[in-house]
Amino acid sequence: MLATRAISLVGKRAISTSICVRGGHGVAKVDDYALPAYFDRRENPLPDVQFVTELSAEQKSLKEKEKGSWATLSNEEKIALYRISFKQSFAEMNEGTKEWKSVIAGMFFFIGMTGLVVLWQRKFVYGPVPPTFESEWKEKEVQRMLDMRINPVEGFSAKWDYENKEWKK
Amino acid sequence: MSLAKPAMRGLLGKRLRFHLPIAFALSLVAAAAFKYGVTEPRKQAYADFYKQYDTTKEFNNMREAGVFESVRPTGK
Numbered sequence: 445m446l447a448t449r450a451i452s453l454v455g456k457r458a459i460s461t462s463i464c465v466r467g468g469h470g471v472a473k474v475d476d477y478a479l480p481a482y483f484d485r486r487e488n489p490l491p492d493v494q495f496v497t498e499l500s501a502e503q504k505s506l507k508e509k510e511k512g513s514w515a516t517l518s519n520e521e522k523i524a525l526y527r528i529s530f531k532q533s534f535a536e537m538n539e540g541t542k543e544w545k546s547v548i549a550g551m552f553f554f555i556g557m558t559g560l561v562v563l564w565q566r567k568f569v570y571g572p573v574p575p576t577f578e579s580e581w582k583e584k585e586v587q588r589m590l591d592m593r594i595n596p597v598e599g600f601s602a603k604w605d606y607e608n609k610e611w612k613k
Numbered sequence: 614m615s616l617a618k619p620a621m622r623g624l625l626g627k628r629l630r631f632h633l634p635i636a637f638a639l640s641l642v643a644a645a646a647f648k649y650g651v652t653e654p655r656k657q658a659y660a661d662f663y664k665q666y667d668t669t670k671e672f673n674n675m676r677e678a679g680v681f682e683s684v685r686p687t688g689k
Contacts (some may be wrong), residue, residue, distance in 0.1 A: 591678035
């Protein structure tokens with residue numbers, strides 16, 4: 445009772461696909477992607493299904509042998525059983541790829557492209573630089589800073605020799 | 614093939630026991646290095662500067678250079 449009420453909250457479509465044979469329609473076809481899948485993930489060490497779905501005759505007999513005492517299994521058989529259940533071992537799934545080389549290459553490429561764009565911009569987009577950057581202006585600016593004793597302890601004016609009117613050696 | 618059973622527990626504890634003392638030690642070293650490499654010399658520089666500082670002389674120099682608005686240079 446509770447289940448059907450819960451289903452009616454989910455939606456009318458869910459009723460026909462999930463539970464029962466209603467109105468003589470039968471159970472809907474279950475697509476592959478709806479079934480439990482196998483995947484190699486470090487955080488999900490035991491997937492819902494084993495890797496090999498159709499066992500060969502050899503593998504079937506091995507599975508039968510597995511039902512007995514495991515001490516009788518040789519190392520090769522143990523590995524074969526592992527490979528039936530799992531596609532890659534943890535070492536294999538965790539190993540790095542060479543993808544970083546493409547990443548670095550891409551980075552350099554786009555930085556280069558950006559550099560070209562910036563050069564073009566400097567030439568064709570920006571106007572002239574303000575007059576405050578001319579040498580004459582800068583000389584007057586530095587003289588004024590020294591007169592004001594900017595940072596006289598450790599910084600700017602500390603490097604100027606006021607007696608001899610030159611930069612300290 | 615029998616491999617040893619890997620460590621199943623206490624992994625975080627082991628990592629912390631290894632890394633935390635190192636982290637603390639390095640932080641202390643960084644702090645000490647900054648204190649004795651930067652702040653102490655800086656304090657000393659300021660102390661030395663102001664020991665020899667003649668306020669009136671500096672004021673007059675700045676005044677003659679014409680950077681003040683409240684006092685014009687002497688003359689004129």
